[in-house]
Amino acid sequence: MAGLELLSDQGYRLDGRKPSELRKVQARMGVFAQADGSAYIEQGNTKALAVVYGPHEVRGSRSKTLHDRAVINCQYSMATFSTAERKRRPHGDRKSSEMSLHLKQTFEAAVLTQLYPRSQIDIYVKILQSDGGNYSACVNAATLAVIDAGIPMRDYVCACSAGFVEDTPLADLCHAEESGGGTSLALALLPRSGQIALLQMDARLHQDHLDPLIEAAMTACKGLSDVLDSVVRQHLQEVSVLTRD
């Protein structure tokens, strides 16, 4: 029922995209000078900012220290003006703490933490404007920020959302598509090995449709990784131009 609105007869989506088409991605690295790493990303109308500090010695309670790898500390928050209604609590509610937890898991899988025993890496992510795919924007921004900080990773971590309407998988959902109550899947991928660092899905979907949906999300992630890669390369070029005398 909702599918009729989300996908036209010609096979175009609300914002005129094709089902497998991503939104426009724009990203910049090294936006802040004082942080160890920082990045800003725009995926369509979703805008996210990520800052990385570390690796540094463990702060707060010493009992968190791990003797064989680094502790990753993530905090996700949404600006009070990021949504249509003003958000009362920018962070600390159940959903935000769950999101922080997911980010933490994703990066624990991707960052080579065993290189920094007894230390801590902080990743702070803020959503400035929200239009669907918050998790994926956060992961992508954080990946760039971690690279900017010079922390080694197994691979890029790219995340993308996907939905399923009228037997057609849709990549990179916007807010209208997400809030329709249909299926939505978030997936974080290490593109080169094809390994899934995080998988999360909501709402009902028949088991047989799971395969095409994951496939669509993975393709989208691979597409994103190309974009991120070009951003990194461009950034490196700019930096090396500056440092070369």
Add this chain to the structure above:
Amino acid sequence: MKSRLLGSTMEVDGQSTLSLREFGCEQNLLSRPDGSASFVQGDTSVLAGVYGPAEVKVSKEIYDRATLEVVIQPKVGLAGVKERAREQCVRETCEAALLSTLHPRSSLSLVLQVVHDDGSLLSCSLNAACMALMDAGLPMGCLFCGVTCAIDPDGLIITDPTAQQEKNSRAVMTFAIDSAQRRVMMSSTKGSFSVNELQQCIAVSQRASEKIFQFYRDSVRRRYSKTL
């Protein structure tokens, strides 16, 4: 459904008999706690778990005895002021019975989960707590049991009342009786009553406690029948 409950009545000056609802207990039913017990009185049911003696937080350490913490979890919602008051009653009763000086600088924690409340909840909690402490093998100076008495508008005493009987009654009293001298360890009352009624309820509770202590003994005997 609830008509099968057996709480019969006694007139204040009469000679009739009183009764307890059927009761039962299962010990050692949870794998994680050091001691656990579930006590059932009619439909009222409480589950108790005990941890300890174990490491204690420095801020709660007592140099000459163990620190006992009691938590009562209601079935719906979060614990409130009512649970706090009950926790205090159970904790101080257990503290008096336990020989906590044998475990200085350590922590004991008792958690009670209300599984079903159909009257006499506090007495059921006390009984579950005592059985769980026994199951944990903690040294105690004496055992204790809880008995609830209600006085209905006609002045009749009802032992082990159901929730409905408690609601209709004029006063409800819960006593904890110790096994050594059958004296009153704890008392918690609701409603107003005369001194005579109080003394009668205490006497009734002391009598009822004999049945419960006998039950404690029987269940322990049964439990260790294979090992003894």
Add this chain to the structure above:
Amino acid sequence: MRETPLSNCERQFLLKGIEEKKRLDGRQTYDYRNIKIAFGTDYGCCIVDLGKTRVLAQVSCELVAPKENRPTEGILFLSLELSPMASPSFEPGRQSELLVKLNRLLERCLRNSKCIDTESLCVVSGEKVWQVRVDVHVLNHDGNLMDAASIAAIAGLSHFRRPDVGIQGDQVTVYSPEERDPVPLSIYHMPICVSFSFYLQGTYLLVDPCEREERVMDGLLVIAMNKHREICSIQSSGGIMLLKEQVLRCSKIASVKVSEITDLISKALENDRRARKEGGRCGFAESMPVERITVLKSDGAQIEMSDAEVGSEAVTMATESQSAEPLSEVGRVPSPVVRAPGAVQVGECLQNAWGLGEEEDEDDEEEEERLEMQEDNQRPMKSKSEVVVISDSEEEEVVILHPKKTQVKDSKPETKPEAPSKKKKKKKQPLH
């Protein structure tokens, strides 16, 4: 209390076992532990045993105002508690990571998949709707809390019956169970979570991990499904690398497990319904395993009171006649002393350190002087407050410190304009 850490050899033993396809409790890789579902005498109360893991769910409901953006929908509220009974490492009232994770998973599994018809819970649009609240208490933690919690929650919801309501005009009446039979919730489907744990970089996986197995795992994948083979939620956690094929394989296993568990729940519900219909006994008291050696049941006991009664009377009689008891000073009621209008005192033993009684020790002459002085001060103030501020309270200190003044004095002033004054409290402090 902190969790006892797992020793290295224990860890290696477990992992080695998993490599050899052997589990601690002798199960196969894809086996569930025994599941036992018991219902209480209350509607919506359910205890689920999954091996040694035990979870209690209670469903309740109340009338509330609906959310502004959904005026015609009832509310489903889920709350999972990690009771300190379940494990020594659970502290009451702490928002641990595990708690957040379980709560969100449960929310997504039940609420986001719309397992109950929330629109049928509307009573008056925009004013009153039912809020169905599910409280899940973890009583014993032996691994795989999520599966146990989801089974308990959905079984509780299916078992629950809410009171019937009637609407006359704008008057909403809630009928008690005696007046009208309570109505069950309308359940669309029953989502059930199945957990898979991964070991050694995802090479091995186990269904329904126990607590020990959870402690050595790399990560966990939870799939919530219903028996129509619809996936309601997927969540991976822990730092594991999954491959797409693994996810698909897990979803196939999950669909088999879910249909088994659904059948079990339906059977349990059917049994309970039958027991209630026949008027037989139900509830936890009946599900007690009487055959076990740790269990004892006793039928209601009679209490013989024929002789004890005399005893209790004797107690009251005996003590009432004993007048020599140190505590009972019946009959002698001291009369209170009026210290100021609105301030009265009773008792004749020691004074308190606040100084309120100390004026007794002063000279009578001084007393009279003061009385006169204060009569003027007092009149305007009386209407507002009974507290009088005494201006010359320095003298009192002197009085106390000099023993001479306090010697000859027997008569107590009966009335005296005196009351606790702030000024005095301050002055007295150096004495302490």
Add this chain to the structure above:
Amino acid sequence: MKLYANHRKNNKKKKKKKKFTQVHVVYQISMAAGFKTAEPLEYHRSFLKENCRPDGRELGEFRITTLNIGSISTAHGSALVKIGNTTVICGIKGELASPPNDAPNNGYIVPNVDLPPLCSSKFRPGAPGEQAQAASQFMADIIESSEIILKEDLCIEKGKLCWVLYCDMMCLDYDGNLLDACVIALLAALKNVQLPEVSINKDTDLAEVNTDKKRRLNIAKHPTASSFVVFDDSIVIVDPTAEEESLSTAMMTVVTDEEDRLCMLHKPGGTSLSGEKLQDCISRAVTRNREISKLINTVIQSVKTHK
């Protein structure tokens, strides 16, 4: 210094009535401080052996109880009670609300006991501790059990408007026996309450408050509490100080009303007591009720005569 002053006074009193011997006083002054700190329990025992207490009281004797009413003009009713050093102030504020759904012709009484950090070093700032919560629940139970006020009296218009009485009891100085002081403070403050008359305007359906016309509450029962502590499983003493409370093995509070009926026998655990001992305590509580009733009546009378 304070100690000295008190003891000297006791000494003087002894001449009048008590069996406080010279030996005791000398003993107390010279060795008291050291002995008391090192062996507080032994120190108390040595007094109890002689049937008296370190502060000169007999076992069944209360400290001086002082009552002052109406000292807070911003509250609808207030009272300040001191039992020895223990000081509790109770302020009652009435607010208008709609009655509870399940009892449309009732009002509410909401008691709250506050133990702020200023009253004793025992209490920490922040959320109320167990003792404060237990005390609040105790007060709520007394109000419920004794029916001190009929809740129907607080209803103004059935199902529409009723009074909520917020009874806030705050301890200003904690030296044991909190509950007795709270009960006296609550009762005296309730007797002091003057609520403005409220009526519902039939036309506008709005509440109208007439501040000129005041009415007093109808106090149905006069409960008072007497607290006891048990020393060494056998010695029962009344009105304990904070130190006696901390050294005791059990505490008990008996609440009686003017008809000598019990409203509450609250003994939260501790060592056990026989029926006979309980009976002694109840008898003492009954006498105490007389004292306090007289006290409250006198204080109200004294205010009236001075008006």
